[in-house]
Every structure is written in C-alpha cells, then in structure tokens.
Amino acid sequence: MAIHTASGQAKCPECFEGMTLTDVMQNELTQCPGCGAELEIATLAPLTLSLAPQEEADWGE
Numbered sequence: 327m328a329i330h331t332a333s334g335q336a337k338c339p340e341c342f343e344g345m346t347l348t349d350v351m352q353n354e355l356t357q358c359p360g361c362g363a364e365l366e367i368a369t370l371a372p373l374t375l376s377l378a379p380q381e382e383a384d385w386g387e
C-alpha cells in the first residue's frame with residue numbers, strides 16, 4: 327500500500343493562520359498553532375485543512 331504524504335503551507339480554516347506541515351498524510355490530525363483548533367488534513371494536493379470532528383470518541387470499552 328502506497329503511503330502518500332505532503333509537505334507545505336496550509337491555512338487554518340478557523341483563524342486563517344498559516345502553518346507549515348511536513349510529511350503529513352490525508353486525514354492526519356494536527357493542531358493549529360494560532361487558535362489551537364484540532365485540524366484534519368483534508369487534501370494533500372493542494373494541501374488543505376478542515377476542522378476535525380468534535381464528536382466524543384466512544385469505543386465501547
């Protein structure tokens with residue numbers, strides 16, 4: 327299985343802070359250095375971010 331990663335500049339969809347991402351994978355989670363929002367890598371080319379889902383994890387354990 328090929329692993330695709332990307333590096334580059336992306337903007338927070340919440341506060342529009344620019345940040346540099348290095349070797350990130352699609353759907354990887356990261357945190358905005360500007361507003362602290364939890365972000366998910368939406369697409370790699372171009373590199374864009376979306377807000378991570380805020381649902382509480384419930385894995386039934």
Ligand SMILES: [Zn+2]
Pocket residue numbers: 338339340341342343358359360361362363
């Ligand atoms: Zn932000």
